[in-house]
Amino acid sequence: MLKLGVVGTSWIARSFIDATSLTEKFTFSAVYSRHLDTAAKFSADFENVQQFDQFDQFLATDLDAIYIASPNALHFEQAKAAILVGHNVITEKPAFSNPSELTEILQLADEKNILFFEAARNIHEQSFTLIKDFLADKTITGADFTYSKYSSKMPALLRGELPNKFNPKFSGGLLADLGVYLLYAAIFWFGKPQDAHYDAVVLPSGVDVSGVGSLDYTDFKVAIKCAGNFNSYLPSEIYTTDGTLILDGVNAISTAKFIAVDGSKIKIELTAPKHSLYDEAVKFAEILTNKDFEAARKLQSFAKDVANTSYKMRQSAGIIFDADKK
């Protein structure tokens, strides 16, 4: 069993622990929180979990991998510290604030023989591979990806507060939060775009609450729309010379239907994952168990392309994080 240490006590951290438990490859062994009582409450459902409010003590624990689900802007220092003491690292997406931080971590991980993962859930879903296979013999002519969801943090923002999600100090904004899923989908299916552009609605804080972007490939464009201040019910679509593939979303896919140019229809049969994070947890377990650096580097290559594309988009929209100024 892989001993898992967890940084952060949010719902996503709990969800990741549940998914890793389902794989029967991981055991939740330690948790770090700034407050010991939060750590205690978080691990109350589990047995033999060490609780820490001192990060260096947490790092000194015997662990096979550390999962970091703290606010985005903290991932970098925490991942660096974990790698330096020899732990494999999984960071929640977005892994870091910008491509420079990612490059530094990947170099360090390489030097120290450490496996590093960005927990970008969606591309590990079996549906993503089924769709990649379906598209293999087709010529792409465009795509339209949306992920817009009214955020639970909107009321606080409207009250004049500044939740981490909307704070440039914490590398927030909707492109970083939801847009990343759209970039992972595009890059997984179509490769790295030549260029990218983002027109964002920028909050007084300096980060985006919504935006419309496009990814430039040689022969086609991918529309990228994300928002935290409204709900979109739009499906996502992939266009080909043969017809249109309609997906109910690209953050998670449960239905996929192809309508050919001649009007004929094909339904792609998809199996729902056991748990939304199960497929990625299985993948990480496999790579960690086999010390499969080649497979890890393949995933890192997606992470690099996403980070570079996201950064290009942010720059075109004039969004600067505090971490960019370091």
Next chain:
Amino acid sequence: MLKLGVVGTSWIARSFIDATSLTEKFTFSAVYSRHLDTAAKFSADFENVQQFDQFDQFLATDLDAIYIASPNALHFEQAKAAILVGHNVITEKPAFSNPSELTEILQLADEKNILFFEAARNIHEQSFTLIKDFLADKTITGADFTYSKYSSKMPALLRGELPNKFNPKFSGGLLADLGVYLLYAAIFWFGKPQDAHYDAVVLPSGVDVSGVGSLDYTDFKVAIKCAGNFNSYLPSEIYTTDGTLILDGVNAISTAKFIAVDGSKIKIELTAPKHSLYDEAVKFAEILTNKDFEAARKLQSFAKDVANTSYKMRQSAGIIFDADKK
């Protein structure tokens, strides 16, 4: 009855004649085509239609309005000639190749006391006003408009031919063809955008076969997607602080549903127009009959904003028409 002269013999010309007949305010009186036999065939279903293959002879006819449905790039010279001999003019959309041409025509029409119209069908639909009323007490936070339809001219394009629709000599491209409907919808509901941007897939001919754009308003963005090389089945959406309005399209609207932030739903009852061009034909008849220059100028103001926005988008995508070089 308003005597209508028609330039061009395409399906849209026939459709416009049918709609004007339904209003019982117009009578189809004359047709111009480069070929007399085409003009004869085109008007075979009607009585007392004069047929011309000489444009100056056509213009010398007694008419209350001329409807121009020739290829886009010919509208300017034909409209100019018609105004100079004292005819009111309706041009099929897009009225002209660029804003300079529109400005020149509007100035000339003003000097000569001529009513000028761009036949942008959609904003005359009653549904557009119903939706404008529905939005009146709401704060817009974004919108997403799509009009992508596999063109009947694609096979010719793929065979290596260059149909007018894809020819910069004829001021073609998809933004000019289908995108204009999206711009009319946005400008009718939200006003003129501060800025606009377009990432286009540019054909070897120099015009766009598809594109992803955005309109920049102070507090929100409108995503604009159009294409001629694939079909999109995406509805269009308007986002507000109260919830999301889902429309089956903005080129023509037959269903409108609002989903509030709390999940409650409102269906907006829409009545289908008698004919897709009926509502605009009624409007034009009214303005022509009453010589209502104020109402015409209000429509011209939309036309100007659309032309300027479309031109900005084309420039950002590096699309240059032959007409722009004059």
